[in-house]
Amino acid sequence: MSTKKKPQVTASPERRRELLGTAAEVFAEQGYNATTVRKIADHAGMLAGSLYYHFDSKESMLEEILRTFLDELWDGYDTVLDAELGPRETLEALVTESFREIDRHRAAVAIYQKESRQLVAQERFGFLAESQRKFEKAWLSTLERGVAGEVFREDLDIRLTYRFVRDTVWVAASWYRPGGQHSPDEIARQYLSMVLDGIAVREPVEQPVTPVREPVQEPVRKQREQGK
Numbered sequence: 001m002s003t004k005k006k007p008q009v010t011a012s013p014e015r016r017r018e019l020l021g022t023a024a025e026v027f028a029e030q031g032y033n034a035t036t037v038r039k040i041a042d043h044a045g046m047l048a049g050s051l052y053y054h055f056d057s058k059e060s061m062l063e064e065i066l067r068t069f070l071d072e073l074w075d076g077y078d079t080v081l082d083a084e085l086g087p088r089e090t091l092e093a094l095v096t097e098s099f100r101e102i103d104r105h106r107a108a109v110a111i112y113q114k115e116s117r118q119l120v121a122q123e124r125f126g127f128l129a130e131s132q133r134k135f136e137k138a139w140l141s142t143l144e145r146g147v148a149g150e151v152f153r154e155d156l157d158i159r160l161t162y163r164f165v166r167d168t169v170w171v172a173a174s175w176y177r178p179g180g181q182h183s184p185d186e187i188a189r190q191y192l193s194m195v196l197d198g199i200a201v202r203e204p205v206e207q208p209v210t211p212v213r214e215p216v217q218e219p220v221r222k223q224r225e226q227g228k
Contacts (some may be wrong), residue, residue, distance in 0.1 A: 019044055019054060020068070023061045026108035026110035032062065032115045050194070062111070063124055069108035070131050073101045080140060087146035088200070091165075092192055094142065098169045099184035102176055139166065152199045161199060168195075 027035050037058050039104045041048040042156040055061045080090060102109050116132070119125040139162045146152035172187070182190075 014055065019051070020065055020199065021063060021107070023058075024065045024105075026109040027062060027065070027115075028107040032111070032118065059122075059124065062119075065108050066112060066119075066125070067127065069101065069105040069112065070127070072104065072132070073097070074131070076101065077138060087142050087149060087151050088196065090142045091146070092188075094139065095169060095187040095192055095195075096164070097183060099188040102170070102173050102210075103178050103184040106173050106176060106178065109170060113170055113173060136162070137164075148197075150201055153201055156199055165195060181223065 019040075023035075023040045026043050030039065035037050037055075037059060039049055040058065040061070041051045044051065055064075080093040080097060083090075083093075085093065095228060106150040112128075116125075116128050120128045140158060142159045143152060143156070143161055147156055147158065149153055169191070176187070207221075
């Protein structure tokens, strides 16, 4: 029996996106190690051999899934960072863009969250480490600008705040479902209202001044008593 790989053919862009979408859901649900080409093919309603006409391995599918997600993420992030907004506005825009990416690539985000530490050890997935360095730099510099500009509290632990924001945003991929009750922008607004109230500089609250009542003068008091 021949063991030669079948020559790959170029699928239509729509079909390729469909196959990658199916593969992403399987990877996200079952994990990278447990996922086989046969499992992906079963979910796609085709034979494993037929899937090899389009992709040479499960690694090539996963690489394309993650590269597509990160390329779109950085298109959005770079637009925000190039706009030279204030630190609060930059943080708001980065969070909003993150939730939009979860909406567009929920399964890819889940894979990135679960598998990136394992995958980055493989040479073909080295781009994950580079993206993580860029990601950290963008968020840390935004928080640092906010503290320096007295927009965010001076007692913030910058790195701890970054980790909190990063993890609480991306964990949404585990429960968010596209087409749900709330849009990604609405979720971002709700999230930001909770986070920014905790890290923004608080305006001093003016205490209401209680008017001091003048003591009643003795002659006036006597006149009142006589008039009774």
